[in-house]
Amino acid sequence: MKKYIYSVFTLVVLLATPGCKDEFFDINENPNNPTEGSISPQLLLPTTLHVTAGRMATEYDWAAHWMGYWARSGSYGPSLPLENYNITAEYQRTQWTNASTSDQINLTGWYNNLFDINQMETKAAASGQTFYQAIGKTMKSIGFMYLVDEYNNVPYSEAFNINEHILPKYDNGADIYASLLAELDAAATLLASVDVAANPGIETADIMFQGDPVKWRKLVNTQRLKLLIHQSQVVSEATVAAEIAKITADGSGFLMSGETAAVNPGYAPSTGRQNPFWNAYKLTPQGGVADNFNRANNYILDKLASNGDVRYEYYFSEAPTPIQGNLYYGYNFGEILPSSDPYKAVNSSDVAGPGLAKSPTQSQWLFTSVESLFLQAEAIQRGWLPGDPKAAFESAVRESFTWLGVTDAAASADAYLAQENDLVDYDAATDKVRFIATQKYLSLVGINNFEAWVDYRRLGIPSDLPLSLNPGRAGRGIPKRLVYPQDEYSYNAANVGTQGTIDPQTSTVFWDK
Template sequence: MIKLNRKEMKKIIIPIFAAAVLLGAGCKKEFFDINTSPNSPTEVSVTPQVLLPRTLHNVGLRVGTGFDYAADWTGYWSRSGSYGQSIELESYNITSTTLTAQWTNWYDILTDVNLMEKKAQASGLPFYQGVAKTMKAVGFMYLVDQYNNVPYSKAFDFVGNITPGYDKGEDIYADLFVQLDAAGKLFASVTTMDAATQASDIMFKGDLTLWRKFVNTMRLKLLIHESQVVSSATVTAVVAQITADGSGYLGAGQSALVNPGYVQVDTKQNPFYNTYKLSALGVKDTYNRANNYILKKYFGPDGHADNAVTPGTDDDLRYKAVFSVVDTKLAAFPSATYDYVGTNFGEVVPNSDPFRAVNQSDVAGPGLAKSPTQSQPVLTSVESLFLQAEAAQRGWITGTPQTLLTSAVRESFTYLGVPGGAGAADAYLALGIPIVDYTGAANKVNFIVMQKYLALIGLANFEAYVDYRRLGVPTDLPLSLNANRINNVIPLRLQYPQSEFNFNAANVAAQGTINPQTSAIFWDK
């Protein structure tokens, strides 16, 4: 089911875990309504072929529009000056009622994934089984990376465990490697693909090689996330599995993108475009704006946009792709320097400030919001190449780190449609300023991750939040300017939702006292 509103809507939490996730399918008819009647159970009649496009679309929806808070906390985006404060998010005072849709929406998706896997196994459909195991790894990665310990092994045992216990985050990660290895082997076992299955695969159209590359990229992503704690034995074992598969990773031009047939119709547009650019009903996003922090990084040492005064001096031209020119130019500020204007996260902008709302750049520039019918990224070739560059720098995989880094930056410029593409990327990397000086970088892993940070805005906002927690990159990221922040810093995790405290009390209590300011995800050292 498609939910394309800019802000996440709070769900009515049903007083048992199973009902809360199982009844998520009973929504109004949209793209992938799997009910004959919205009030009738669907498990008996639904097929993997019906569940697959629904699942892939919803994963794309969550990845593309579910992590505004991560974009805000990591210096990508900020609140428009015409809106009031978002006290909880801007003060970092995270409670059990903050961002609860992260929990419910991912478990909704994973309920479909679990059902698809059961149906596929019972019917002898290895392709659908492989997809289910792969998307299980995606969904639970996001849950662990936000909450650490979560219900996993008993999460969908609705008969035997209506109040499931929690598995440790590190144990879940370990089993996700098992799931992904099984998925790769299932894909390798498929010899034929019927047209109906190809049509239901709205990500790779039944291309088994791309599915195996996606599996391998996900394995590498999990290793990178736990880079500070993972054992050399685990790295060796997982890389050996990737090597044995023989498909490699997602490369240039091989992004995991979903598209069920997005059209310029209400509730059926591309999620990112609909949410952050313009809805089919003509509603613009007037809330999310460019953050001055990353704008300054793009502008380079002179701190100004590319303009007639300092033409092309040191700019990273991707700012023109990820942000938009202000809707309204102020007569008092006619220079092209003011084509792109940002805000500071948490700052209360006085009414007298000339740069408010339409005088600030939106977050859906032409390289991100290309059209209402565009495909929705789940994991891009850009991110994959950066993961490979870091893994090579750590000595985990073969390849020259700087070569892979250059390929990643080139792919970023190309993907975003920056004029000149790879050539413009090469010119940027040749500027000779510290942010592009790989050779002179004291910490080359951090250097690669900083370049990754500059490349993934709008494509993988959550990845920046992961990297900041595991490595502290960017190293100069400013904290919120909100006066309510006091001594708080960027949270290490989210708090469990209130529904868990209400209806799964014993199991959530067993996790101990959780403080988002001090309770870290297992890989955050």
Template sequence: MKKIKILALFAFLSFMSCDNYLDINDSPNNATKADITPDLALAAAQTSSYANVTTSMNFLGNLFMNNWGYDVNAFAVTNPAEFSYAIDNNFYAAIWNTPMRSTANLSNIINTSFPNYENHIAIAKVCKAYYFQILVDMYGDIPYSQAHLGVADITPAYDGAKSVYRDLYAQLEDAINLIDNSPSAKAVGAEDAVFGGDMAKWKQFANTLKLRLLMRQVDLAEAGTDSETTTYVADKFVALAGSTFLNSDATLNPGYSDIRTDTRNPFWNIMYAADNTTVSGFYRQYKASKRNADNLNSTSDPRRGRLFTLIGGNVVGVLQGDNSVVNGGTAPATLSSFGPGVLIGPSQDAYMMSYAESLLLQAEAVHRGYLAGSAQSLFDAAITASCTQLGTTTAPATYIGSINGTPGKGYGSGTYAQKIEAIMYQKNIALQGTSNVLEVFIEYTRTGLIDSVPGSILPATQANRPRRLLYPTSEYTSNSANVPAQGNVFATGSFWYAY
């Protein structure tokens, strides 16, 4: 198994995460990045960015997608920003701040001067592309080409979102080339907390991220308003034909354990106290939403008892913005909490990309005519993979057969557009357990389906959810001369937004 010594991991993580700041008074007795070979830095670099994916990104995605609500029987909820859309420059700022800073550790590996670490460099390029795609999707233009230069440039210029996307794709291609054409490269082993040094898996992951980059642009390409993107997407899909995509989950586990709270899986860590038995305020605050519960119950989805606890055989949810009955609302007295397929234990794997997501990306690409294959087969396989991931005890075949007759939820019926809607629906179910549900929010925004997701019953300050987030206050404080005008984030998305 791909385990490393946990204390060594967090020792590296502690000092590597401070890199590229103005720490100029370094002791000559302390190790610096110039002393650290990529194999020693890799696990910490992989891990330092991830906790934010399964916490801030996961929480916002589930709330914006109306998958979760608040336990209004135990918490006084007025009208939080996730419901009212009253966002500001401090709203979920960690989605920017954490990856923008911690990916400097990946840049250090990519720019290493130590020879024969091409495999490690390739892994760092793939991981960096993973995080920077999220930043472009959620903010638009970002610092990129001048980022992570440390004291050489503490106020990096912003790059255009499209140009960053183009370079991310090129970096993924370069990563594959390094893996394929570096005969003297040192082997990667247990220091790789994702695939344990299986470079074939890293090529699959790179190809799948290339597919995700392209799929994010297909609506713009098909709109006919950006001929450059139309040509670019078509050409890249021709080159991508025949590639091998992820055929298993891409999970991160550097040796999560309950030795200390900071060595536990980050999602588990935020849900349970140090004794791994007492639930935290986060666990008690978030429950299934009524919309989510109704979808899971009405289709007899075999994943419902793994995603949430069942009450009388069903998921019981709360309307976003509702009150408890005693306060004039309609919320049931007992609501479904997170289920055993979501919270497994302190050492559970963390998901960067699930096999189900890979299959659904392929299904949409086939459906739209960009890749060859059977979209129905890929769609069905994705549901099966999701059930396997969550540990369902009921075989998914019956559910797959019945759901395919429901337009917008199954692929076997409905219009062209409803089949895309079905892919998105299943992506939301598959990713809402242990993956990054912010990815689903981005996908719904990209396809124009985001406004089909009902909002809170409370008054909102805007007519719809934002298409992007506002640049955080930290940028206006430290890099104000370079922060571009962002426009109306409720009306326009990143460069690929076509609606």
């Protein structure tokens, strides 16, 4: 039973420094023996923000492979079940709980981090610190959204009430989404009248917006829209109208151009303190190559390069030791290369190009302005928001070029948009929602691999995405969801058993129609 408590509710996070290395976020004079009373919202907030951003940026390389962004380099043999889609209860189990396998940045599972977030929100509510409380509700909506999008039904209403529900029931994914929207409503209400001074240390503890309630309100509205967009194929018109009315009434708008939500607790080029993306995919603190496994996928590399899209030079790096002048060289996902193949990791393009990995001290994006503008463009196209959908689409594309730091970004984006091809010609597109989502897919390479998997499941884009070439695929397609982790079947068998037999090939998330 003790093992179950640790694996599902992660009480261990209250018995050690939450989330990161001791030197990063000391929450007590003795970080190995903190007391319940010493853990305040001010001390929990920076850790939870760092872990959330780090998870979103580095824990979804598998989605990047499935979505045609990345592939295994020639220095490695086949990787299963990544490449044959034979997903079991052991695969990606740390999405649920437990620390990641990273030896530099300790990023706990979603339930670990959500436990801390819930503690922060609860303590803030009890002490009248409504800013921290609102942030807790907002961050909880992000974490549980990811869990639902990965597993569908998950423990939610009983997830953290250990005294009464040591074996939590599973809540319906659609009901959780509805509750998350309600939580965001409450967060928006709290932020609209927040007294910043009544929230000790918020300007420092908030390593994302430095205690700016307006920016948090924009994030709340953008997250609201994201929840609606994910449900686009199943959500009712009444729900959309009601939520959009709340966003409009709030008056703060969304995250716009140049308003990426990004965290920085003081990243530095030393062990345990580097920017998570840089640390995972670029260089170690000692200057060594951090990642020789993940490389550019030929699918996305060819799609960008063949359509006059220079962004591949910013998503990926030039090969350190190119062969036959192939500065940008990728691989086919799942392909088994002969040992005689000359192309290895050093001869191919890594996934931490200059537009993504700028320095070990850079802020870690959590919700980019690029994704926000594409969400708005789709919402305008659907008639949910007022505006010109073509102009919104083009603004989102331009923001992608700017965000990546493309040389002469404005002119490069204009030249790209001026082409008459299926990827950029808005007027010629027959299904404009999928057209916008396709360009969103091209704009999130390595930035939000998970969102690409969401859009693939809800809209079927990109429609020409190739399946793995691994010969053991045995007819399986890209998984529709993950399997609950083995710990749940071992220690919460009755409740997980109510979910029936899970088959990642046929079992779907509620919004996947």
